[in-house]
Amino acid sequence: MGWAVDVLLGLGLVGVVVALVVAGGGAAVAYWKSDSVALAMSHARPADPGQYARLHNLVEGLCIAAGLPKPRVYVIDDAAPNAFATGRNPRHAAVAVTTGLLDKLNRIELEGVLAHELSHVKNYDILVSTLAVTLVGVVALLTDFALRFLWWGGPRHRDDSSPGGAGPAAVVAGVGFLLLLLTPLVARVMQAAISRRREALADVSGVALTRYPPGLISALEKLRDDTTVVHSSSRATAHLWVESPLARTPEEGRLSRLNRLFDTHPPLEERIQALKEL
Amino acid sequence: MITIVLIALAVLVLLYAIVTYNSLVRLRNRIQNAWAQIDVQLRRRYDLIPNLVETVKGYAKHERETLEAVTEARAQAINAQGPVEQARAENVISGALKSLFAVSEAYPDLKANQNFLALQEELTGTEGRISYARQYYNDAVLRLNTKIQTFPSNILAGMFGFKEHEYFEADDTSRGPVSVQF
Numbered sequence: 001m002g003w004a005v006d007v008l009l010g011l012g013l014v015g016v017v018v019a020l021v022v023a024g025g026g027a028a029v030a031y032w033k034s035d036s037v038a039l040a041m042s043h044a045r046p047a048d049p050g051q052y053a054r055l056h057n058l059v060e061g062l063c064i065a066a067g068l069p070k071p072r073v074y075v076i077d078d079a080a081p082n083a084f085a086t087g088r089n090p091r092h093a094a095v096a097v098t099t100g101l102l103d104k105l106n107r108i109e110l111e112g113v114l115a116h117e118l119s120h121v122k123n124y125d126i127l128v129s130t131l132a133v134t135l136v137g138v139v140a141l142l143t144d145f146a147l148r149f150l151w152w153g154g155p156r157h158r159d160d161s162s163p164g165g166a167g168p169a170a171v172v173a174g175v176g177f178l179l180l181l182l183t184p185l186v187a188r189v190m191q192a193a194i195s196r197r198r199e200a201l202a203d204v205s206g207v208a209l210t211r212y213p214p215g216l217i218s219a220l221e222k223l224r225d226d227t228t229v230v231h232s233s234s235r236a237t238a239h240l241w242v243e244s245p246l247a248r249t250p251e252e253g254r255l256s257r258l259n260r261l262f263d264t265h266p267p268l269e270e271r272i273q274a275l276k277e278l
Numbered sequence: 279m280i281t282i283v284l285i286a287l288a289v290l291v292l293l294y295a296i297v298t299y300n301s302l303v304r305l306r307n308r309i310q311n312a313w314a315q316i317d318v319q320l321r322r323r324y325d326l327i328p329n330l331v332e333t334v335k336g337y338a339k340h341e342r343e344t345l346e347a348v349t350e351a352r353a354q355a356i357n358a359q360g361p362v363e364q365a366r367a368e369n370v371i372s373g374a375l376k377s378l379f380a381v382s383e384a385y386p387d388l389k390a391n392q393n394f395l396a397l398q399e400e401l402t403g404t405e406g407r408i409s410y411a412r413q414y415y416n417d418a419v420l421r422l423n424t425k426i427q428t429f430p431s432n433i434l435a436g437m438f439g440f441k442e443h444e445y446f447e448a449d450d451t452s453r454g455p456v457s458v459q460f
Contacts, residue, residue, distance in 0.1 A: 053396065057403025064315060065410035067308070107402075211413065 027131075034126055035094050038086040042230075044074035044096040055102065058111050059095060062118050065209045071095050071121060080228035081105065084241040085117035086126055093121040100228060105219055112216030113242050115206035123205060125198045132194045188262050195264040203271055204278070213275045220275070224268040243268060298431050302440050305422040309443055312415035316446070319408045320355070320368060326404065327352045327371075330397045334378065337388035344381050348374040365446070368408075375401060412446045419443045 049056050056073055063070045071085070071093035081101040087093030095117050097110075105113065120126070207213045223243045230245035244265040265271075331345050338345075351374045355367035379398065382388050389395075423442045426435040434440075 050396075053399045054403070057399065057406065061403065061406040061410045064319075064407055065413050067414055111406075209410075 031088050031127070035087040035092060038084070039074060039094060039096060042076050042084070042096060044076045044094075047073040047075045047097075052102070054107065055097065055110070055114075058107070058114050059118070062111065062115050062209055066118055066122050068093075068118060068122060071118070075099060075102070076230075078230050080230040080245070081223055081226055082230050082241050082243055082245050083113050083117055085120040087121060088126055089124065090121050095121075098230065100226075104222055104226065108212065108215040109219035109222065111210055112206065112212070112219045115209040116202050116216060116242055117206075118209065119202040119205035120198070123198065123201060125202065128198060129191060129194060132191055192262045192264050196266050199265050200271065200274065203275060207275060207278060213278050217272055217275050220268050220272050224272070241265075294430075295434060298425075298434050299438065302422070302425060302431070302435055302438070305418060305425065306440065308418045309415065309422060312411060312418050316408065316411040316415060319404055319411050323371065323401065323404045323408070324352055324356060326397060326401055327375075330375075330378070330394075330401065333391065333394050333397060334382060334388065337385050337391070337394075338382065341378075341381050344374070344378050348378050350374075361444075361446075372405065375405075416445050419445055 047055055052073070052075060055075075059073055060070055068090045071087065071090070072095070074094055074096035076096055076098045078098040079100040080098055081104045083095065083097040083101055085093060085095045095114065097113070101110065101113065203216065207216055210216070220243070230241070244263060327348060331349055334341070334345060348371070351367065351370040355364065355371055358364040358367040382394070422440070425431045426440055426442050
């Protein structure tokens with residue numbers, strides 16, 4: 001009867017390998033296609049160098065300061081002032097800003113925001129967040145397989161040997177089941193926590209580029225005072241934006257409570273304060 | 279046993295030497311590239327100035343002095359010998375451009391001219407790129423000089439003749455920001 005356990009154990013290992021391959025494949029697609037997906041989801045269009053000369057000039061200048069190749073520059077037709085960066089590495093990076101941002105910020109403020117975005121590119125934040133989500137995904141799949149193994153393998157094991165074997169197995173299965181239920185939640189919270197750290201980092205490295213904190217401070221203050229919500233954003237791309245594009249306060253939308261729990265960005269007030277202390 | 283330890287130690291030292299040497303070379307190349315980048319941006323400014331002068335001339339005939347100052351500053355910068363003289367000449371250009379843009383505020387027709395606006399944006403952008411290129415250059419110099427001065431990378435730097443580079447410093451007359459106008 002031992003062979004049945006062996007087969008199940010073998011399947012378990014194969015299962016683990018399959019899980020890793022599947023998760024890895026998903027991550028690879030997310031990694032290679034992250035920029036085009038994010039850009040398409042937010043309806044970004046390439047910024048015309050003539051029409052958006054100021055935007056292009058600022059990006060070029062900051063890239064010289066950061067020693068980065070110039071990323072592709074996009075514009076999103078949206079009244080809400082916001083911006084995001086994407087791309088798996090500096091050679092495949094893109095920066096997108098909303099028309100609202102271009103209208104509402106002056107040159108110095110816009111430069112501060114762009115420096116923040118280019119810092120995301122320079123710090124490989126897209127890679128970091130992709131890896132974080134993937135690792136959580138792997139854990140989720142592993143939990144799933146462990147659970148299946150215990151579910152089907154456990155009782156059979158009990159029939160063969162001691163009658164008391166079911167106790168611990170059931171407990172482990174129960175814990176596994178609980179973990180499985182919690183994993184998506186944990187994944188979200190983890191992504192949010194990492195994102196908040198990276199946002200704070202990008203603020204500081206952005207200022208290291210412009211050497212002028214008041215620019216970004218004043219831009220963030222304008223973003224704080226503006227309550228327009230970006231239309232073409234989603235929870236999936238929220239961590240990319242300079243300010244969280246999701247509804248925050250009760251006036252902005254019903255989901256605000258939930259959003260605050262899983263915030264991808266530190267509160268603007270905190271970020272402004274941190275920059276003022278530099 | 280002792281020989282194994284010694285060999286391991288030698289391998290580690292060699293690896294360190296390779297990594298350090300490569301990073302020194304990388305930094306030296308970065309400095310050269312950064313210096314070239316500054317030149318590229320300065321040249322771009324030289325190219326933009328005649329267009330700007332022509333455009334402004336059509337609207338602001340009474341500002342001959344200001345225009346001549348800009349043209350003069352450009353000529354001097356192009357003919358400047360050595361980095362110190364060049365830095366000074368470039369700062370004169372920045373100042374002359376600043377007053378040109380200040381003067382142009384008095385001419386509504388000029389300010390409405392698309393060509394002028396585009397040139398103003400280009401020059402402002404170029405000013406920004408010049409100062410960012412200098413910043414990048416100075417950052418690179420800082421990193422190389424630190425490596426050359428600190429132990430133990432100073433040993434390798436000395437062995438292979440890596441020399442400290444000079445910072446690009448703005449002279450006393452131009453401590454303020456170089457930007458034309460925002």
